[in-house]
Amino acid sequence: MYNFKDKVIYQLYPKSFKDANNDGVGDIRGIIEKIPYLANLGIDMIWLNPMYKSPQKDNGYDISDYKSIDPIFGTMEDFEEMVEVARKYNIDFMLDMVFNHTSIEHEWFQKALSGDKKYQDYYIIRDAKSNGDKPTNWLSKFGGPAWEKFGNTDKYYLHLYDVTQADLNWRNPEVREELIDIVNFWLKKGVKGFRFDVLNVIGKDEVLIDSTGDSAQEKSLYTDKPVVHEYIKLLNNKSFGNDKNIITVGEMSSTNIENGILYTNPSREELSMIFSFHHLKVDYDNGEKWSKVPFDFEELKKLLNDWQEGMSNGDGWNALFWNNHDQPRSNSRFGDVKKYPYESATMLAQTLHLLRGTPYIYQGEEIGMTNPSFDNIDDYVDIETHNAYKELLEKSVDKDTALEYIKEKSRDNSRTPMQWDNTANAGFSKVKPWLKVANNYKEINVQRELDTGKIFNYYKKLIKLRKDYKVISEGTYRGIQLDNKYIYSYIREYEGQKLLVLNNFYGENAKIDLSKENLDFNNYSVLIGNYENSNISSVIELKPYETIAILLK
Numbered sequence: 001m002y003n004f005k006d007k008v009i010y011q012l013y014p015k016s017f018k019d020a021n022n023d024g025v026g027d028i029r030g031i032i033e034k035i036p037y038l039a040n041l042g043i044d045m046i047w048l049n050p051m052y053k054s055p056q057k058d059n060g061y062d063i064s065d066y067k068s069i070d071p072i073f074g075t076m077e078d079f080e081e082m083v084e085v086a087r088k089y090n091i092d093f094m095l096d097m098v099f100n101h102t103s104i105e106h107e108w109f110q111k112a113l114s115g116d117k118k119y120q121d122y123y124i125i126r127d128a129k130s131n132g133d134k135p136t137n138w139l140s141k142f143g144g145p146a147w148e149k150f151g152n153t154d155k156y157y158l159h160l161y162d163v164t165q166a167d168l169n170w171r172n173p174e175v176r177e178e179l180i181d182i183v184n185f186w187l188k189k190g191v192k193g194f195r196f197d198v199l200n201v202i203g204k205d206e207v208l209i210d211s212t213g214d215s216a217q218e219k220s221l222y223t224d225k226p227v228v229h230e231y232i233k234l235l236n237n238k239s240f241g242n243d244k245n246i247i248t249v250g251e252m253s254s255t256n257i258e259n260g261i262l263y264t265n266p267s268r269e270e271l272s273m274i275f276s277f278h279h280l281k282v283d284y285d286n287g288e289k290w291s292k293v294p295f296d297f298e299e300l301k302k303l304l305n306d307w308q309e310g311m312s313n314g315d316g317w318n319a320l321f322w323n324n325h326d327q328p329r330s331n332s333r334f335g336d337v338k339k340y341p342y343e344s345a346t347m348l349a350q351t352l353h354l355l356r357g358t359p360y361i362y363q364g365e366e367i368g369m370t371n372p373s374f375d376n377i378d379d380y381v382d383i384e385t386h387n388a389y390k391e392l393l394e395k396s397v398d399k400d401t402a403l404e405y406i407k408e409k410s411r412d413n414s415r416t417p418m419q420w421d422n423t424a425n426a427g428f429s430k431v432k433p434w435l436k437v438a439n440n441y442k443e444i445n446v447q448r449e450l451d452t453g454k455i456f457n458y459y460k461k462l463i464k465l466r467k468d469y470k471v472i473s474e475g476t477y478r479g480i481q482l483d484n485k486y487i488y489s490y491i492r493e494y495e496g497q498k499l500l501v502l503n504n505f506y507g508e509n510a511k512i513d514l515s516k517e518n519l520d521f522n523n524y525s526v527l528i529g530n531y532e533n534s535n536i537s538s539v540i541e542l543k544p545y546e547t548i549a550i551l552l553k
């Protein structure tokens with residue numbers, strides 16, 4: 001298999017990256033303009049969120065035509081030009097394949113609605129229960145029931161996400177062939193990677209049953225079903241698997257290490273790597289996302305460590321990420337953007353980039369963009385955010401508290417326009433953007449960062465180190481002193497070379513005693529760190545949010 005282990009992927013959210021035609025929405029020509037900026041950062045591949053034709057109810061994750069470009073983003077010619085230009089800079093594209101569901105405006109669903117039996121079997125359509133209730137008691141991940149009336153019939157269609165996103169019936173071989181054909185269509189356009197949306201929920205049983213009402217039990221009824229592995233292998237063998245240079249990543253909702261290994265162990269012919277999300281739930285209050293509690297550092301360390309060790313033991317491969325378009329900004333979440341913006345952003349970056357796996361950088365992360373903390377619910381656009389706000393008020397949470405939760409957890413936190421400079425709309429667009437710009441854009445923007453900042457260069461260095469040091473791209477992983485209250489430390493090892501990585505997750509000095517670790521500090525060099533003059537011996541005191549990587553001979 002192609003060795004992708006020294007690659008770094010940049011996630012680009014087209015709607016919010018750069019608006020070249022000044023209609024308030026980012027577009028492909030805007031991306032073309034900024035490719036030299038990304039080449040300067042040193043990334044290898046760009047994962048693009050969906051830019052296919054879509055009613056945009058869920059920002060493009062509701063696709064109405066998989067083989068076209070939505071006019072808000074440009075044309076197919078623009079797309080082809082973008083692929084060609086990026087190639088000149090050694091950058092490839094990874095596209096988002098949303099195969100669990102289509103928009104209800106997709107031709108298949110429309111034909112199904114008009115009575116075409118062939119297309120009715122493309123979706124998961126069931127009779128109501130004999131007492132008239134919905135086919136099961138399942139809940140949509142965006143709130144409310146997961147079933148909606150199918151046109152004027154007595155039947156219901158399943159939507160695990162928004163009511164406008166109808167789940168596809170993967171048990172139908174014709175559906176599988178259609179989706180294989182879509183991957184092959186984009187491969188022919190020179191696309192070199194695929195990110196598969198919520199891939200582990202595509203395998204639903206023929207007979208669907210009620211859950212106990214417990215959300216984990218409910219998810220288990222349709223998540224990581226053994227048949228999912230068969231579907232992925234089929235997709236692999238009939239499309240991307242025929243070209244060993246293709247990189248794939250599956251978004252796996254609530255998965256486990258056992259399945260993570262099955263999805264990514266090369267002998268299985270499934271995927272290159274997966275996204276798992278457990279480490280981004282450590283600031284949920286008893287599992288509840290819409291809450292505001294400090295993150296649980298013990299739990300975070302345990303999860304990172306378990307996934308590193310577990311996947312490594314089974315020859316699996318992790319996608320490494322703190323941020324994406326569904327998550328709040330990690331520096332606002334786990335760092336201190338007021339007192340230690342540089343230190344905490346670089347500590348988080350380094351913790352992740354030196355782990356075993358493939359790092360993803362989400363646009364704006366490389367300049368330290370933060371959550372926008374909008375004071376008005378109307379400034380948020382996201383469908384999930386508005387559903388959650390409504391549900392919180394229905395549960396008698398007062399408006400101020402509900403808004404506090406939204407400020408912490410809304411998906412719009414990461415979707416605000418990219419901050420390019422200190423001019424109006426942060427240089428993203430000449431007109432009012434589709435989502436407000438964060439009001440700190442005069443202090444945090446690309447221009448200023450490139451002139452006087454230190455975060456971008458730190459990322460640049462981390463990316464370069466992965467290419468220069470096999471201990472980073474290929475080395476083994478071992479977590480050490482996991483009971484330290486402030487510091488997450490680990491050792492990577494490759495052919496006798498050791499890389500010790502120490503990360504202080506708090507805004508105060510913290511000590512670690514390494515005297516029992518059998519490490520030789522007589523012959524070391526500091527590979528990278530976010531403070532100068534760190535004093536290295538077997539007892540090390542780290543400064544606030546300090547991170548340091550020490551190479552031991």
Ligand code: NOJ
Pocket residue numbers: 058061098161197198251325326
């Ligand atoms: C996961 C995507 O990342 C998210 O943005 C989307 O809303 C859901 N899948 C549904 O497609």
